[in-house]
Structure formats: C-alpha cells, structure tokens
Amino acid sequence: MTYTESDIVPTVERLAGQDVAALTQEQLDGIDQFHAGGPQAVDRLLPGLRLGRGMTALDVGSGLGGPARQIARTTGCDVVGVDITASYVAAAVELTRGAGLADRVTFLHTPLTGLPRADFDAALTMHVQMNVRDKRAFYAGIAARLRPGGRLAVFEVCRTGSTPPPLPLPWSLDGTDSFLPTAGELRRSIQAAGFDLVEWSDDTAWTTAWFADLGRRLATAPPPVSLPALLTDGPTRMLNYAIALTSGTLTVHRGTFTAPGTP
Ligand SMILES: C[S@@+](CC[C@H](N)C(=O)[O-])C[C@H]1O[C@@H](n2cnc3c(N)ncnc32)[C@H](O)[C@@H]1O
Numbered sequence: 001m002t003y004t005e006s007d008i009v010p011t012v013e014r015l016a017g018q019d020v021a022a023l024t025q026e027q028l029d030g031i032d033q034f035h036a037g038g039p040q041a042v043d044r045l046l047p048g049l050r051l052g053r054g055m056t057a058l059d060v061g062s063g064l065g066g067p068a069r070q071i072a073r074t075t076g077c078d079v080v081g082v083d084i085t086a087s088y089v090a091a092a093v094e095l096t097r098g099a100g101l102a103d104r105v106t107f108l109h110t111p112l113t114g115l116p117r118a119d120f121d122a123a124l125t126m127h128v129q130m131n132v133r134d135k136r137a138f139y140a141g142i143a144a145r146l147r148p149g150g151r152l153a154v155f156e157v158c159r160t161g162s163t164p165p166p167l168p169l170p171w172s173l174d175g176t177d178s179f180l181p182t183a184g185e186l187r188r189s190i191q192a193a194g195f196d197l198v199e200w201s202d203d204t205a206w207t208t209a210w211f212a213d214l215g216r217r218l219a220t221a222p223p224p225v226s227l228p229a230l231l232t233d234g235p236t237r238m239l240n241y242a243i244a245l246t247s248g249t250l251t252v253h254r255g256t257f258t259a260p261g262t263p
Helices: 008-016 025-032 038-049 066-075 086-098 135-143 183-192 204-220 234-246
Strands: 056-060 078-083 105-109 120-126 146-159 196-202 250-258
Touching (some): 008 086, 025 066, 025 086, 038 066, 038 204, 056 066, 066 086, 066 105, 066 120, 086 105, 135 146, 146 183, 183 196, 204 234, 204 250, 234 250
Parallel strands (some): 056 078, 056 120, 078 105, 120 146
Antiparallel strands (some): 196 250
16 A cells, blocks of 8 residues: 555644645645646646636646645636545645635545536546556546547656656555556557547656656755655655656656547
C-alpha cells in the first residue's frame, strides 16, 4: 500500500507553523498538486476540457484536491472529486473549506463505481492510472459518467520499454501496485473504452524542464512544507521519478478525448 499518510492538514500546519487558510496559493500549490508539473500541468489540460460556469467536472483520483480547486477557481465550474484513499479525501475536504470553495468543489471517498451519475460535462485523471490494472474498465467507468460528447483530459505516466524505473516512486513504494503501460497501450485502452481521440502529446520534455526548475527553486528558497515532506520517503520518490523521466525510462503523456454520443 502506497498512499498511507494520515492527518495531512494538521501535519502541514505543524510544519508551516500556521493555519492552512493562511498559506499563499503558491505555498498550497507545492503541497496539494500530487503530480509532476504542478498547477501549470492543470493549465495545460484546461483548453481541452472546455469548462465554464454552470458545468460540472469529475476528477477521478482527486488526491488532496489541488487540481479540482484550481479548475473551479479558473473556469467557474463545479467539480466533484472521487478517490479511494480516505485520508486524502479528508484533507481535500478540509483544504477546500479553508479555500472557501466548499459550495462548488466536493470530494467523495469512493471508487468510481460508487458514483451514481452520468451527466458530467468533463472528466480528468492526473497521475492515477499507474495504480489501475484494468485501464480499459477504468476509463469505461469514466465514459459512463459523462454526458454524450463530454470531454476527458489525462496527464499520465507511461513506460518506454521493459526497463523498470527505480523504486520507490510517487505512486508505488515497492512496485506491487504499479501497472505502467506504454503510451500506445494507454491511448488504445482509452479508445477501447469508447472515447474518441482529440489530442495526444508527449509532455516528457516539458515535465523534465519543470522538475529542473523546481529543483532550482527549492535550492534557492526552500518552503517550510512541500508535498515530498509529507510523503513516506517523499524526496527519494520524487527524485527517482525525475531520474526515470530524464533517463528515458518513463514518459508523461497528455491526452484529450470525447465521450461517445452526440452532444
Ligand atoms: C499520485 S496521486 C494523484 C492525485 C491527483 N490526481 C493530483 O494530481 O493531485 C494518485 C491518486 O489516485 C488515487 N487512486 C488510485 N487508484 C484509484 C482508483 N482506482 N480510483 C480512484 N482513485 C484512485 C490515489 O488514492 C491517489 O489519491
């Protein structure tokens, strides 16, 4: 089991020496965006999602809720996040209350199968499917919850070949819960789930540049608390991930798709 951290908000407040509601957006971005690329990665997904006021997005594997809150702030839409890690959902709810977004951004501790809705305007997964063995069933579950023609955006980690990346990784401590596809396998799984492809992009170079910039920023002005400090073996996991991207063992791919049916 990889995602075992609990009492996340009290830990953030202890390390930061202040209430989470008092943290700046930049400080929060370093804590609640559990993927490479930070808030800039979410920005890259937004045009494809085509969200606006009055719409509702579904964030599957919403983690601590950083992407969901950013999408709600930026587009004016509502967001529902689902995640199977109870302590992450609890932290996401608390951080959302602190951000004053609780009326528009909600989080549920449930697998997708526990969500009885089929009317979402758009959905996203960011750094989630690496933990999912049956990717076709996972994305079919998302397709079933979108309105006809609804958008799906993914920002996901893939392998390039059979060389295993160094462990531990952000999504897996020992490798037993890591099911990395190649980029082609992931794209085909999503299409086999019923989605039509709109855009497919290798964002590895962009992501490695983001990691390099992050390293420079952390060395120059280390924040009192950041995501790696909250995670079991956090710094090693982040470093191994960055090394695997730089050495060509892993890639990050971004995709946009449309759900079956005419809008
Ligand atoms: C690396 S974190 C990414 C969190 C968030 N998407 C982000 O980018 O900030 C992966 C998250 O996916 C969740 N997760 C893994 N498998 C899942 C599944 N089958 N259904 C829902 N959530 C899942 C984990 O609990 C964890 O919160």
